[in-house]
Amino acid sequence: MKKLKMQELIFTGVYTAIYFFVVAIVMVVLKLAVPVFDSLLLPAASALFSGIIYLLLLQKVPRFGGISVMGGVFGLLFLITGHFALSFIPSFVCAILADFIQYRWNADEKLRTLVSYTVFSFGLTGPLLPMWFMKNAYVDSLIRRGKDADYINYVFTPITTTGFVVCVVSVIICSIAGIYIGRKLLTKHFQTKR
């Protein structure tokens, strides 16, 4: 594995900034639309809009490492901007996995990009982790005030299962759609230049 050149690192930084910009806008809109449950839909919604950024990154940094660096920087951003500290881990792990899929898997290139983008999109599930702790805190406070634990579990198990399924399925659908849109935009706007 050759080390990334300075220019490639800078391109990665710039594309991460734009990605962060898109994610931040999506986050604000979702926060206003569905408070608390916004982090459930965040990965899917941003996957829908940032396919073009991912494709351009692959074009500019066509080497193992670019995607991992992007995920790592995003994780550090999560840490500094006051998300839950462990949010760092999904962001980083998913990016490395995406990198391996993109550059080490012998398959059709379109399929490879599609799968790696889907995996990369799951990196944004980091802010979801606090949901789980929030739920625990809520259940705790209910028990402390004398609610029946069985009743609480009965209510919460379907909700969390549904949430999980919704999150996974929506991310997969939206990243396929996102990469499709991204390809269309790429041929429409960026093909004349090179």
Place this chain on the structure above:
Amino acid sequence: MRTGLTFDPRTKLCVILFASFSLMVPLSFIYECLFMTILFILFLVIGEWKKGIGYYSVFWLLAGLDYWMYPQGNQVIFGLLSFVLIGSRRLLPTLMSASFAMSGTKISEWIAALQKLRIPFALIVPLTVLFRFFPTLFQDFKNIRKALRFRGIAMSYWEMLLHPLTTMEYIIIPILMSADNTAIDLSATAMVRGLGNAKKHTSIYPLRFKCQDYVLIVVLVLCIGGRLLWPSLS
């Protein structure tokens, strides 16, 4: 200039980790108040008392609303509201610690701190670029909005929300186009400043732990230890 103590970025990172810890473990109300009060005192110490009072009153408002809401009834809507209230209350420390960490710390200081923490260079460079790029990004965004308005496209924010894909095409594509040029400019600047040098980089911010840093870290460790030793103090 603001008056008040300043903390080392690494200490601020410790505060962020502490807040994450307070989110992870189940806390009794006493501990929650204690942790929030510590964060509140931190805001007072660095002289940002307005922000501190804001966060602290939001915390008491959420707690009060929850305690008032609870006896109101058993309907689903009250349960959901109560969940939102408790959830936001538990998220408040992480938000507060981030706000504390960002106030009064320059980006260069953060970068210096990350270098001292042995974060790989391949991560620090893009992060630096990213922070340097944000002002340009907002400027670009404003200019693109102006140009769009001139052409009569996507006039209001409401219209932008109604057609998200069109908005994306009209805003992100120009940003990406201009990002190309910016990245080339930035890499020229970086070369001039010797970022490509393989040797150890120096910083104009001397990072040293001062006595307030040690005091704060000891307090945080004591808090975490106290929570682990006496889990259900009430």
